[in-house]
Amino acid sequence: RKEVEQDPGPFNVPEGATVAFNCTYSNSASQSFFWYRQDCRKEPKLLMSVYSSGNEDGRFTAQLNRASQYISLLIRDSKLSDSATYLCVVKGDSWGKLQFGAGTQVVVTP
């Protein structure tokens, strides 16, 4: 079983629409959770950390379900600039090793 699994997509989303996708992780001892975005051939950029209570940053909402070991990301009012690959990232131990999912591609169309 992969440590972090994501639906690769692509999710084709009309501009202004809402899109949501999930990620599952296998290590129940994982401590921290993040969403990064990656544009083509660029570095991963932190989008947001994910907290147990759920958190929101502008148009982005992240949820964590520890019991079911999944993380979700919802994007409201999608912009063309939201087109990217969204990486689900899990930190499992105190030294900071990050485990990445393969990414979910989102394509926002006019």
Place this chain on the structure above:
Amino acid sequence: EPEVTQTPSHQVTQMGQEVILRCVPISNHLYFYWYRQILGQKVEFLVSFYNNEISEKSEIFDDQFSVERPDGSNFTLKIRSTKLEDSAMYFCASSPVTDTQYFGPGTRLTVL
């Protein structure tokens, strides 16, 4: 806003040659990392470094790889004898504590 920087942006080398990839982490960060991403694949952890020593390494990080912090600013990844399968994007990252990590723009390594 402080950033992680990496040089060179693209390195082309012949199989069997040594390469050194350079990174300048964010200045007040204490934890440093190298990751790689083979084209079309996920980002993979290589090594973490804290207090001038390796704190964790992956199976990928074999004897051909080494890391060093030669001075107060640079953090380097050396591949002693490159193989074709070492071709990838190599990302350096740093963090102030062992949580949120900030990535550099990467070095694209091409081994011919």
